[in-house]
Amino acid sequence: MKAWRIEDEGGIDALNLADIGIGEPGPGEVRFRVKASSVNRRDFNTVRAPGERNTPLPRIPNSDAAGEVVAVGDGVTEFGPGDRVASCFFKRWEGGRMRAPIMASALGGAEEGMLSEEAILPQTALVAIPEHLTWEEAGTLTCAGVTAWNALVAQGCLKAGDTVLVMGTGGVSIFALQFAKMMGARVIVTSKSDEKLERARGLGADETVNYADTPDWDEAVMELTGGQGVDHVVEVGGPGTLQKSINATGFGGHIGMIGLLSLGEVNVVPLLRKSVRLSGIYVGSREMFRDMNAAIGASRMRPVIDRVFGFDDARSAYHALGSDAHFGKIVISLG
Ligand SMILES: NC(=O)c1ccc[n+]([C@@H]2O[C@H](COP(=O)([O-])OP(=O)(O)OC[C@H]3O[C@@H](n4cnc5c(N)ncnc54)[C@H](OP(=O)(O)O)[C@@H]3O)[C@@H](O)[C@H]2O)c1
Known part of the structure; x- marks a missing residue:
């Protein structure tokens, strides 16, 4: 063979x-x-x-x-x-x-x-x-499917009415968007492409942010959540995006740490202050x-x-x- x-x-x-x-x-x-x-x-x-x-x-x-x-x-x-x-x-x-x-x-x-x-x-x-x-x-x-499921459901304990931030529109992220909508969540999707964001809306994304046009996308997410922050982040960006993910997460929220698409340094203090749960996800x-x-x-x-x-x-x-x-x-x- x-x-x-x-x-x-x-x-x-x-x-x-x-x-x-x-x-x-x-x-x-x-x-x-x-x-x-x-x-x-x-x-x-x-x-x-x-x-x-x-x-x-x-x-x-x-x-x-x-x-x-x-x-x-x-x-x-x-x-x-x-x-x-x-x-x-x-x-x-x-x-x-x-x-x-x-x-x-x-x-x-x-x-x-x-x-x-x-x-x-x-x-x-x-x-x-x-x-x-x-x-x-x-x-x-x-x-991709099991990773998104683990981050949102197994580790994240997602429930209807939660707000989910999905980063990008690759394999893991689109599964996360679909699972979050399937389970009755409100979903915010980021992407570098307006065309991809339009497609994400077609799959049920409630709000979208172009992270290339809006480098302070964490602030945009805070505005979209009335200053509350999201309940879940599907973090595929890695150390280069984690700080902004933490900024965009609400008190007691959950970040599923999945990807390594970018490099950077992270101040963990806001994690403690906001009691944000950070879970390492391996499929x-x-x-x-x-x-x-x-x-x-x-x-x-x-x-x-x-x-x-x-x-x-x-x-x-x-x-x-x-x-x-x-x-x-x-x-x-x-x-
Ligand atoms: N820990 C695990 O178990 C596990 C499992 C699966 C995947 N991963 C990791 O998760 C990441 C995604 O995997 P994948 O298979 O879904 O990849 P993929 O299909 O290639 O998707 C990558 C997408 O991420 C978005 N992206 C890239 N850089 C970004 C940034 N700085 N900020 C926000 N979004 C960014 C882009 O979407 P737009 O074009 O829309 O901007 C890109 O198309 C990779 O690092 C992969 O190694 C980890």
Whole structure:
């Protein structure tokens, strides 16, 4: 079978379409045909500079996969041939809190990734896909979807009537917008692009701020909330935006610390004074993924896909993500 592999430090254009063996699933394992795999910023960074992330080479990239079960090993009780499944970001995080061994089980990093025609995972690293989703839609859930869910729902304890600040319009942020609206929250979205903000309004964003035109976007958010600040921030900007996120958060609010898109220094004193809760988010567990899928199924929510590339054209998907022109998710389809 064919798999895209990172084999050296040559970046996106050095990705190699290799012929590799797959074998049979062992006890507790499931073999599935990959139908779609979306690209996350983290996958882009891994392909661009694997050494910076200590990625063992060769390595198949991407954590995300939606696929159809082909064969199961002894003792597999949850899935059978023909079932539609999605990969969990961590091979070993079924539930409970994050632990060190879990960190060392990320697909497309410490463990082999999903950008291959077939893959084998333990049944405990797979979830059933919501029935109404296409393969491409289901292939976006593993990283961006679960991360947004963890930040807002699992850690953030989001409730109807809360106000949520969503930064940017990439994969994680658009999931956060959709979950927040699904759960009855008021949502403020920031972006560097008015066109993207218009699309965010189409998905239900209540207010928008262009952070390129309005560098003091924290003040704009305070105005939009009548000086109260927001209840939740989906923080994808990192240290370069965190100070303003703290400024824009209300007393007792929650910041889900997710991204590292910019650098900067942070004064933590306002965190204490406002009793703001700051949670480190590292994607999420299988349990969170199942909860999220139940919500997606019940609300018939559909992930937002910007573009779909063919498997043979996988390199173009990483280039597209790097151009930062996307809104929502970029997907590689295996048909
Ligand atoms: N901790 C975790 O578990 C976890 C999981 C997933 C992702 N992440 C991280 O979260 C970040 C987003 O990931 P992603 O996959 O959603 O990326 P993505 O799809 O590439 O989205 C990135 C978007 O963020 C916005 N952005 C960039 N710089 C910004 C800034 N300074 N302030 C506000 N918005 C900014 C831009 O939106 P506009 O064009 O609209 O401005 C950009 O399109 C990355 O740093 C990624 O590594 C972490």
